[in-house]
Amino acid sequence: MKFGVVVFPGSNCDRDMQDALQNDLNQEVIMLWHKEKDLSMFSTEDCIVLPGGFSYGDYLRTGAVARFSPIMQSVIEFANKGGKVLGVCNGFQILCEAHLLPGALLRNANQQFICKNVHIKGLGADKALKIPIAHGEGRYFADEATLDKLEKNNQVIYRYCNENGEVTQLSNPNGAIRNIAGICNEGRNVFGMMPHPERATNEALGNTDGRIVMGSLILGVNAVANEKAALVNF
Numbered sequence: 001m002k003f004g005v006v007v008f009p010g011s012n013c014d015r016d017m018q019d020a021l022q023n024d025l026n027q028e029v030i031m032l033w034h035k036e037k038d039l040s041m042f043s044t045e046d047c048i049v050l051p052g053g054f055s056y057g058d059y060l061r062t063g064a065v066a067r068f069s070p071i072m073q074s075v076i077e078f079a080n081k082g083g084k085v086l087g088v089c090n091g092f093q094i095l096c097e098a099h100l101l102p103g104a105l106l107r108n109a110n111q112q113f114i115c116k117n118v119h120i121k122g123l124g125a126d127k128a129l130k131i132p133i134a135h136g137e138g139r140y141f142a143d144e145a146t147l148d149k150l151e152k153n154n155q156v157i158y159r160y161c162n163e164n165g166e167v168t169q170l171s172n173p174n175g176a177i178r179n180i181a182g183i184c185n186e187g188r189n190v191f192g193m194m195p196h197p198e199r200a201t202n203e204a205l206g207n208t209d210g211r212i213v214m215g216s217l218i219l220g221v222n223a224v225a226n227e228k229a230a231l232v233n234f
């Protein structure tokens, strides 16, 4: 499995993503400047990653300009063919703006940029993972019908919880509706999340819980189900 990490003007987690995938998870990574359009070196078994950051300075709304970057048309076509796409933080925002995922990321309820460790719980999991967040517009929102559909199809992959794995209002850092931290599309090949697993994949970073999240992408659903920590049907 090969990973293509897109670099937008203003991305700032692209190298962290590359480092985590290449050095901590032993994966092949190709960096992709946002002006590239050719994704023919990737098969649908591969994964395009939209990393975190401040693409286009967050002007207008986070992700609203990056969604029109030249590469995005190719990313949309790749996703529509069944190719895997992962968006982290700003990447999640871009995926929603591009309508590859439903809903939107609104300004945090407290109107502040929040940078701290939080806990999240994977679908069907019994263990909380500690993963950092760093965002100003991370409050997931969708209308009730969309939310009900997401839940019915098991598309809510991660929710904010406390360290015991209980999904509570107090453990919700940004006011996300139904504590939603990450979702996938109906086809289960496009996945977005606000927390940053790539910042937690090495002992030197003081946290390796991100390996479980990233590993679910690489090893597939069974490996992760065995971990009883997360369940992403990639």
Ligand SMILES: NC(=O)CC[C@H](N)C(=O)O
Pocket: 051, 052, 053, 054, 055, 058, 062, 088, 089, 090, 091, 113, 134, 135, 136, 137, 138
């Ligand atoms: N770390 C990030 O990707 C931040 C995303 C975006 N700039 C925000 O503040 O919400």
